[in-house]
Amino acid sequence: MNKRELTKKVAERSGHTQATSALIINTFISCILESLEAGEKVTIQDFGTLAVKQQKTRERFNLITKKVEKYSSYDYIKFITSKSLKNKQKARSLEAKK
Amino acid sequence: MNKRELTKKVAERSGHTQATSALIINTFISCILESLEAGEKVTIQDFGTLAVKQQKTRERFNLITKKVEKYSSYDYIKFITSKSLKNKQKARSLEAKK
Numbered sequence: 001m002n003k004r005e006l007t008k009k010v011a012e013r014s015g016h017t018q019a020t021s022a023l024i025i026n027t028f029i030s031c032i033l034e035s036l037e038a039g040e041k042v043t044i045q046d047f048g049t050l051a052v053k054q055q056k057t058r059e060r061f062n063l064i065t066k067k068v069e070k071y072s073s074y075d076y077i078k079f080i081t082s083k084s085l086k087n088k089q090k091a092r093s094l095e096a097k098k
Numbered sequence: 099m100n101k102r103e104l105t106k107k108v109a110e111r112s113g114h115t116q117a118t119s120a121l122i123i124n125t126f127i128s129c130i131l132e133s134l135e136a137g138e139k140v141t142i143q144d145f146g147t148l149a150v151k152q153q154k155t156r157e158r159f160n161l162i163t164k165k166v167e168k169y170s171s172y173d174y175i176k177f178i179t180s181k182s183l184k185n186k187q188k189a190r191s192l193e194a195k196k
Contacts, residue, residue, distance in 0.1 A: 001133045002141045006126065014125045020114065024122040027112045028104065029145055033183075035099045037190070042099050047127055048177075052187070075191035076184065079146075079177030085131075086174065089150070092135070093173035 036077060048081045134175060146179045 003025070011021040032050060035042050041051035057073045081089075101123070109119040130148060133140050139149035155171045179187075 001138050003143055006129055006133075006140065006142075009129050010122060010125045013129070014121050016118065016122060020118070021122050021126075023112050024108060024114060024119050025126055027108045028119075028123055028126070029142065031104055031107050031111070033145070035104075036187075040099055042104065044101050044104075044127065047131070048175075050177075054191075072192065072195070074188045077146075077179045077187055079148075079179075081175045081177075089134075089175055090172045093152075094170065097170070 044082075046082055046084050048079055048085065050077060050079050052076070053078045142180075144180055144182050146177055146183065148175060148177050150174070151176045 007018060007022045007025055010025065011018040014021065032042050036050060036052055039052055041049055043049045052075050055074050055076055058071045059068050060071060061067075062069050105116055105120045105123055108123065109116040112119065130140050134148060134150055137150055139147055141147045150173050153172050153174055156169045157166050158169060159165075160167050
């Protein structure tokens with residue numbers, strides 16, 4: 001499912017137009033991205049947290065050049081599923097197997 | 099930043115009321131969760147993909163009971179940052195260090 005399909009579904013269910021839904025969803029995503037850019041984490045209750053984490057400097061042996069190469073540290077975005085959602089998902093999958 | 103603060107910001111920026119923004123954001127999140135529950139992955143362009151992955155059955159040696167314990171497999175939710183966003187974030191952090 002992609003954003004367009006989601007927007008359509010959200011519009012149908014909320015009773016608003018697709019244009020309104022698309023505008024709000026896009027603004028929502030850009031607000032999240034802005035917070036992350038500013039280094040702020042974003043928490044959505046019962047869903048999860050998006051945060052910027054740092055990959056530390058690493059050294060790796062390159063098998064082709066036979067040299068140790070240094071990789072500088074960089075930031076990446078990490079999503080941590082909320083505990084409630086994680087447990088729900090886990091319980092559901094364990095239940096399904098019974 | 100949490101959902102309430104985000105909703106407020108989205109409402110201000112989009113020109114819609116907070117009630118409308120909240121309704122659409124909540125519907126958006128529940129639609130995502132429903133798709134995930136149905137085992138469908140959700141892709142949001144230039145942002146990332148949410149998918150249900152399976153943690154396989156594992157065996158672990160319990161140091162206290164001195165026994166090998168079996169952990170049954172279960173499902174979890176994984177967020178994969180889109181390539182464009184990942185590269186953007188990486189480039190920004192490397193740029194900032196210069």
